[in-house]
Amino acid sequence: xxxxxxxxxxxxxxxxxxxxxxxxxxxxxxxxxxxxxxxxxxxxxxxxxxxxxxxxxxxxxxxxxxxxxxxxxxxxxxxxxxxxxxxxxxxxxxxxxxxxxxxxxxxxxxxxxxxxxxxxxxxxxxx
Amino acid sequence: xxxxxxxxxxxxxxxxxxxxxxxxxxxxxxxxxxxxxxxxxxxxxxxxxxxxxxxxxxxxxxxxxxxxxxxxxxxxxxxxxxxxxxxxxxxxxxxxxxxxxxxxxxxxxxxxxxxxxxxxxxxxxxxxxxxxxxxxxxxxxxxxxxxxxxxxxxxxxxxxxxxxxxxxxxxxxxxxxxxxxxxxxxxxxxxxxxxxxxxxxxxxxxxxxxxxxxxxxxxxxx
Numbered sequence: 001x002x003x004x005x006x007x008x009x010x011x012x013x014x015x016x017x018x019x020x021x022x023x024x025x026x027x028x029x030x031x032x033x034x035x036x037x038x039x040x041x042x043x044x045x046x047x048x049x050x051x052x053x054x055x056x057x058x059x060x061x062x063x064x065x066x067x068x069x070x071x072x073x074x075x076x077x078x079x080x081x082x083x084x085x086x087x088x089x090x091x092x093x094x095x096x097x098x099x100x101x102x103x104x105x106x107x108x109x110x111x112x113x114x115x116x117x118x119x120x121x122x123x124x125x126x127x
Numbered sequence: 128x129x130x131x132x133x134x135x136x137x138x139x140x141x142x143x144x145x146x147x148x149x150x151x152x153x154x155x156x157x158x159x160x161x162x163x164x165x166x167x168x169x170x171x172x173x174x175x176x177x178x179x180x181x182x183x184x185x186x187x188x189x190x191x192x193x194x195x196x197x198x199x200x201x202x203x204x205x206x207x208x209x210x211x212x213x214x215x216x217x218x219x220x221x222x223x224x225x226x227x228x229x230x231x232x233x234x235x236x237x238x239x240x241x242x243x244x245x246x247x248x249x250x251x252x253x254x255x256x257x258x259x260x261x262x263x264x265x266x267x268x269x270x271x272x273x274x275x276x277x278x279x280x281x282x283x284x285x286x287x288x289x290x291x292x293x294x295x296x297x298x299x300x301x302x303x304x305x306x307x308x309x310x311x312x313x314x315x316x317x318x319x320x321x322x323x324x325x326x327x328x329x330x331x332x333x334x335x336x337x338x339x340x341x342x343x344x345x346x347x348x349x
Contacts, residue, residue, distance in 0.1 A: 033145070055140045081146035 023091035029083040048098040090114040130222040132179035151328040160213045161234040173225040178216035238325040246346035251335035255307030264305040310334040
């Protein structure tokens with residue numbers, strides 16, 4: 001491990017971001033500062049790309065806006081501007097980068113849900 | 128003037144508390160060892176000699192080891208000086224300032240002499256590019272690939288007047304060796320200092336390849 005890697009290890013990970021994977025449907029709450037005003041902007045869509053790699057680790061969320069326009073936003077995993085990320089749904093995907101999604105629309109641009117069992121602790125709480 | 132010898136480690140990026148990202152170069156700055164103190168009385172000028180880059184003792188000559196005080200005096204060489212705490216180091220640079228009282232050869236200087244928010248100048252040896260053409264070396268424009276042009280894509284064009292002058296002006300920019308030169312990046316902001324690991328991160332780029340030796344000085348211009 002070189003010194004840059006060890007330095008990046010010491011970066012404070014944004015603990016409001018859960019474990020993400022490609023194909024997840026997420027709601028990203030981002031803090032936006034305009035002049036002296038601050039607000040939270042929410043962006044909901046599918047993760048089509050996850051890039052690891054030190055301080056530049058990021059993920060790209062794609063959603064279809066009005067008029068069938070695809071909108072993609074990339075967020076940095078270490079950014080303190082990300083207020084919260086909610087994972088709404090996991091999906092079954094067969095590759096890490098879902099670039100083929102850009103060419104699909106409507107019914108074909110759907111992903112099959114991958115249901116994840118609740119953690120044993122959570123299960124016990126229900127029972 | 129504050130001065131340190133370091134080694135360029137590589138580049139990464141840092142976030143501030145507002146979430147702004149800055150691209151930074153990380154430099155392993157120190158530990159530097161004071162290897163000699165030069166005085167007006169003895170050497171004719173005031174300076175502190177700093178050493179950096181620990182190596183195996185066998186990588187240095189006997190003369191170098193003697194200068195660093197790594198050879199113990201014995202009956203044959205009673206004049207040898209012995210310095211405690213200076214390991215065999217590869218790189219020596221001078222800082223032309225008067226030594227403050229109490230500073231002596233063998234002292235250690237660490238990255239903490241610089242603070243985040245300060246500005247520094249960083250000197251190093253730029254990456255060697257070998258024999259480079261005009262486009263890479265001087266930023267000339269490329270010529271046309273088509274419209275009847277042939278074999279002129281990266282040619283320099285005219286290099287001067289005709290028989291009026293009868294020769295090419297001195298200093299005309301042409302192809303030649305590029306890079307591997309001493310270069311200084313000025314007024315780089317110190318973004319972070321890690322005292323424990325002797326790391327300094329400065330905003331922006333620094334001359335040379337990763338692993339290259341660089342000298343960090345206080346910024347000349349405010």
